[in-house]
Amino acid sequence: MTPSRPIPFSEPPYLSGLPSPFHRETHLRWQKACREFVDENLHQHAMEWEREETVPEDVFRKFAAANMLIPSLPAPLPVEWLKRLGVHDVLGTVKVEDWDSIHTAIYTDEMTRSGLLGPSGSLTTGMAFGVPPIIKYGSPQLQERFLPDLLLGRERTCIAITEPGGGSDVANISTTAVKSPDGKFYIINGSKKWITNGIWAKYSTMAVRTSNAGPNGLSLMVVPLANHPGVTMRRLKVAGQISAGTTYIELDDVKVPVENLIGAEGMGMKYIMTNFNHERLNICVSATRQARVALSAAFAYVMKREAFGKTLIEQPVVRHRLAKAGALLESQSAWVDQFVYEMTRLSKAEADEKLGGLTALCKAQSGMVLDECARCAVLLFGGNGFTRTGQGEIAERIYREVPGVRIPGGSEDVLLDLAVRQLLKNYNNETKAIELGTRTLKI
CATH class of the missing domain: 1.20.140.10 (Butyryl-CoA Dehydrogenase, subunit A, domain 3)
Structure with a gap:
């Protein structure tokens, strides 16, 4: 029987039998284990779920239970936090303290191997981009409140930057966060658009305007979404990445504790x-x-x-x-x-x-x-x-x-x-x- 060979251009050189200066044995072991898990739990149904426009919730739970959402975080991983939560390795192949950017890239590559961004994005976007600011800039108290549930996938989040009136022009974000008279809350008003994963998220890492116009008036904070008073969400019909849950979010006098501020005001x-x-x-x-x-x-x-x-x-x-x-x-x-x-x-x-x-x-x-x-x-x-x-x-x-x-x-x-x-x-x-x-x- 003729051995199976990859179709030309179908695999990166290191998976096509060519030498690589970058990929060590640990990367090769991780790639093999990652592909096996992702093929079984995502890719064999990816096209079907993209046609249906939603990845079943139990798939997210499977990935969370196997700690297979954590690889979407930037390297190095938050080792201290992960070990506190009982996470010492990923799929038994890579210790969290040994994780580097090449492991992350392999994960991202394998998660996209169906050719579709929607199914993988429905699982990872919130973890990949919504959690890192809390890890890097959040106070110890903020991290204690949110990281255990987010890192273990018990709750979902998203990153909410873009607005109807501004996409790449981040400096002109108009959603406002004004402190209440008693100083205990931020009152948020505005809207966010094209927010991936928003429709399923309990929280968001959101960019808001806390002071003057321009970049120095922006801040980041954790804003509750699902079932929170004043928050309205609806899915948007988009051309591609449909199952990733692109969302329009409206915020009408949404009360958020001042303790939800990420880092310092004006540093957003x-x-x-x-x-x-x-x-x-x-x-x-x-x-x-x-x-x-x-x-x-x-x-x-x-x-x-x-x-x-x-x-x-x-x-x-x-x-x-x-x-x-x-x-x-x-x-x-x-x-x-x-x-x-x-x-x-x-x-x-x-x-x-x-x-x-x-x-x-x-x-x-x-x-x-x-x-x-x-x-x-x-x-x-x-x-x-x-x-x-x-x-x-x-x-x-x-x-x-x-x-x-x-x-x-x-x-x-x-x-x-x-x-x-x-x-x-x-x-x-x-x-x-x-x-x-x-x-x-x-x-």
């Missing part, structure tokens, strides 16, 4: 920007896997589909399309691997400073690469790629999800500009430091 913009780096790198990894799924599905199709007396793969124009998209995909994959490795060698503060602009650029590029690979797949599937059922369904769905990569986490045009501005800022700061003799130029 800094906290949000730091949190964005993890989100953007996650998007890079997910989009690269989606591009793999789309392009390899098209590759498999053109090897069997016949036209004009021969298979499509025998047509030079088809090979040209695959080659062009494949070159972009593998280049992007290598860039993402490099980023993830750099995260294992830098402190969080160093990574935020040195990689922030480049992370924005990588995220923008990942959307462009996905667009190219998904469009290539749809064109090679022909009519089947324009149909929401049948053998081209995966290409059609991935193509619909492209805007969900290019817009969230900072829209593409905003991030391209941000990347260059950040690189220029770092260059000017380092040049000044060298001139003042406070930093040595490394060659």
Whole structure:
């Protein structure tokens, strides 16, 4: 029997039998265990659940019980908290204290291997982006109140930044949080839109305006959602990632204890920007896997589909399309691997400073690469790629999800500009430091 070989472009090089400078034995063991768990508990039903627009609640509970939501957190993991809660490893393969960014990237990649962002996003988005600000900036009292339930998946949360009147323009958030006369509560009024997981969340990590206009007036706080007085939520109909539960939230005189403030008043913009780096790198990894799924599905199709007396793969124009998209995909994959490795060698503060602009650029590029690979797949599937059922369904769905990569986490045009501005800022700061003799130029 001929041994099974992966379809070209379907797997990253380290899973295609090629050597990797980044992946150690611990990463390979984790990838194998992770794939087995995720295939069994998510991917075999992912397309069905995406068509039904909701992942069953018991799936979230299964992932929570196996501590398989925790890997969506940025590395290093909150080891002290996890051990206090009885979590010492993930799937018996990696100790929480040994976890690094490569383990996180493998998890994100495997969670997206169905080609769909909705099913995995329905499980992980709240944990991945709503919990980290509490871990990093929350007071000990705030952490004691919320982290046990959130880390163990007993309660769900979300990240609530975007508003109807502003997406990437975070500095102009208009939802207000005004202290009550007795100083015990914030009274919140406003609305949030396009909030992933919101419809199922008991809490949110929410950006609100606590003082003046502009970035210095923003704060982050834990805001109760489900069944809380003054909170109204409804699901939004979106083109892709449907099962992830995109939500519109209205807040009408919502009372929140002042103890729910995350960190200090007026520091919200800094906290949000730091949190964005993890989100953007996650998007890079997910989009690269989606591009793999789309392009390899098209590759498999053109090897069997016949036209004009021969298979499509025998047509030079088809090979040209695959080659062009494949070159972009593998280049992007290598860039993402490099980023993830750099995260294992830098402190969080160093990574935020040195990689922030480049992370924005990588995220923008990942959307462009996905667009190219998904469009290539749809064109090679022909009519089947324009149909929401049948053998081209995966290409059609991935193509619909492209805007969900290019817009969230900072829209593409905003991030391209941000990347260059950040690189220029770092260059000017380092040049000044060298001139003042406070930093040595490394060659």
